[in-house]
Amino acid sequence: MSERPLISTAGELKATGHSYKPLRVEIRDNLLARLANGENPWPGIHGFDKTVLPQLERALIAGHDVVLLGERGQGKTRLLRTLPGLLDEWSPAIAGSELNEHPFEPITDASRARVAAEGDDLPVVWRHRSERYAEKLATPDTSVADLIGDVDPMRVAEGRRLGDPETIHFGLIPRSHRGIVAINELPDLAERIQVAMLNVMEERDIQIRGYLLRLPLDVLVVASANPEDYTNRGRIITPLKDRFGAEIRTHYPLELADEIAVIRQEATLVAEVPDSLLEILARFTRALRTSAAVNQRSGVSARFSIAGAETVAAAALHRATVRGEPDAVARVVDLDAAVEVLSGKVEFESGEEDRKGDILTHLLRTAEAETVRVHFRGLDMAPLIEALDGRTTIVTGEQVTALEFLTGLPSLGESGLYDEIAARFDADGDGRRASAIELALEGLYLARKISKDTGDGETIYG
Incomplete structure (x- = not known):
């Protein structure tokens, strides 16, 4: 002024x-x-x-x-x-x-x-x-x-x-x-x-x-x-x-980049949320806007993805505070926390209310798979798949720190796959590196290359 x-x-x-x-x-x-x-x-x-x-x-x-x-x-x-x-x-x-x-x-x-x-x-x-x-x-x-x-x-x-x-x-x-x-x-x-x-x-x-x-x-x-x-x-x-x-x-953003820009601009983030997670939330919101199970006359507000990003950031800060992490960085495991609190922002068609949890989870996994395909296209994940041989597992979860997650990764010998995964997102630091690798593991699970078990706040890939 x-x-x-x-x-x-x-x-x-x-x-x-x-x-x-x-x-x-x-x-x-x-x-x-x-x-x-x-x-x-x-x-x-x-x-x-x-x-x-x-x-x-x-x-x-x-x-x-x-x-x-x-x-x-x-x-x-x-x-x-x-x-x-x-x-x-x-x-x-x-x-x-x-x-x-x-x-x-x-x-x-x-x-x-x-x-x-x-x-x-x-x-x-x-x-x-x-x-x-x-x-x-x-x-x-x-x-x-x-x-x-x-x-x-x-x-x-x-x-x-x-x-x-x-x-x-x-x-x-x-x-x-x-x-x-x-x-x-x-x-x-x-x-x-x-x-x-x-x-x-x-x-x-x-x-x-x-x-x-x-x-x-x-x-x-x-x-x-x-x-x-x-x-x-x-x-x-x-x-x-x-x-x-x-x-x-008016209309909702037609391009994915605009959807992400709105989230980044409007969300008040208390912790770092990598661009890959914002992209998942943006794809998730866009999928809801085309779902036959959702009441499209009411629409799916941009506030849905904004609140989702803020919730994901809050989950990361909660973990960092409780476990003493130096940097609070959100990971894929934090996305489920967002789904649990956002269901009330979506109006479902009559008869679909009882299935809303399943619908939200399915569309979130679809958004994750699309993001993985875009960012990991052409990357050979065979060394990581072979390392999970039935006896070796990888543990993550809401209260598992980035360092604990990285320390628990199996050795891939001379393969530089972990570095290549991190390089796809310019991920430096334990938090960003863990977020990138966790997204890769989730992509392998969604592609049915590895298994995943969840319970008691833990997620085990194997």
């Missing part, structure tokens, strides 16, 4: 050559400037480059209000929260103005009177772009007063007339004048609240308890909604749908 401008009066502001710019023009100009300079206007957004973002950019250039339609966990709210980045970093407002009006463009009677009376001495304050973004989660108890406003009985008690605009306590949308207001889960608003928004979005005036206030509000309204609620159930009134200039469908 740059320093707040020092200009403090309307006269000083005029002397700089500053000119008033409507909100949609401001957003359009800043967006086009970034695109012309090759800058990314959407930091932290992955997987929408060729689909959602071009549509959103066209809508903003056209000056349209926007609704994003998509299942849960597709990044709708994250995308909405990047919109303030298209506003000017600092914007002037009349000091003390309830609606943060521009000094050159007052819209209330009180502010017009102040401009006329104080002239160039009118005090000016500066608002950061982050203060010009308001967000509201639509809930059934949201009222017209919350979004639009209501008569303030305290102001009436002070002696003002009921018809006096000064008796109005403004809601979220008028207070977002010269800014962006985002409404999450738009169809959850009661119909009477949706009706109250019609004039705000089209005529830009406000109707409160029979009083009509002609306020030329300069607000960009953006919203998010589930497509099923928005298009099929009739939970949003048709006139309000018509007010939005653009309906944009």
Whole structure:
């Protein structure tokens, strides 16, 4: 954040050559400037480059209000929260103005009177772009007063007339004048609240308890909604749908790399989680999104894989703390801990609830096998398979340290297989090396080259 401008009066502001710019023009100009300079206007957004973002950019250039339609966990709210980045970093407002009006463009009677009376001495304050973004989660108890406003009985008690605009306590949308207001889960608003928004979005005036206030509000309204609620159930009134200039469908990441990037960006990891495990979690999540046993109308949120990565990291830190490991690094054995706690994040089709444990385990093993095929293709595992001759076993588990696991590996003679496995992931250090070799063992088990027994927190390959 740059320093707040020092200009403090309307006269000083005029002397700089500053000119008033409507909100949609401001957003359009800043967006086009970034695109012309090759800058990314959407930091932290992955997987929408060729689909959602071009549509959103066209809508903003056209000056349209926007609704994003998509299942849960597709990044709708994250995308909405990047919109303030298209506003000017600092914007002037009349000091003390309830609606943060521009000094050159007052819209209330009180502010017009102040401009006329104080002239160039009118005090000016500066608002950061982050203060010009308001967000509201639509809930059934949201009222017209919350979004639009209501008569303030305290102001009436002070002696003002009921018809006096000064008796109005403004809601979220008028207070977002010269800014962006985002409404999450738009169809959850009661119909009477949706009706109250019609004039705000089209005529830009406000109707409160029979009083009509002609306020030329300069607000960009953006919203998010589930497509099923928005298009099929009739939970949003048709006139309000018509007010939005653009309906944009979001989606889950189409590419595996984008899925992994979202996990890495959003997860708060308390221990190191190798890229191979993040890839398994990403493949696991994508498999759930195509499974016939999973209710795809509800979707499988990106939060599923994010929470999975955080759980895996927590399991690694737990082991390192209990066993005194110097470095906490997650391994394949920690993935099962994630499955146990994530089952509640997935909605299964009717009749499949009793099988959800088996379904999750099967899809996780499938994701592990796909990851193994990609990273160990062309690597001869014969020396390791031959070393497990029926008498030799390898023990790992939730509380088996990386050093204990590595020490228990059978000797492969002059074969450098262990080094080759580690090299596939640039794995240096005991923790990363153990994670890579454990993944190779799991791959051999899934390919039915070796056996695996689990129980009492231990896993034995043989």
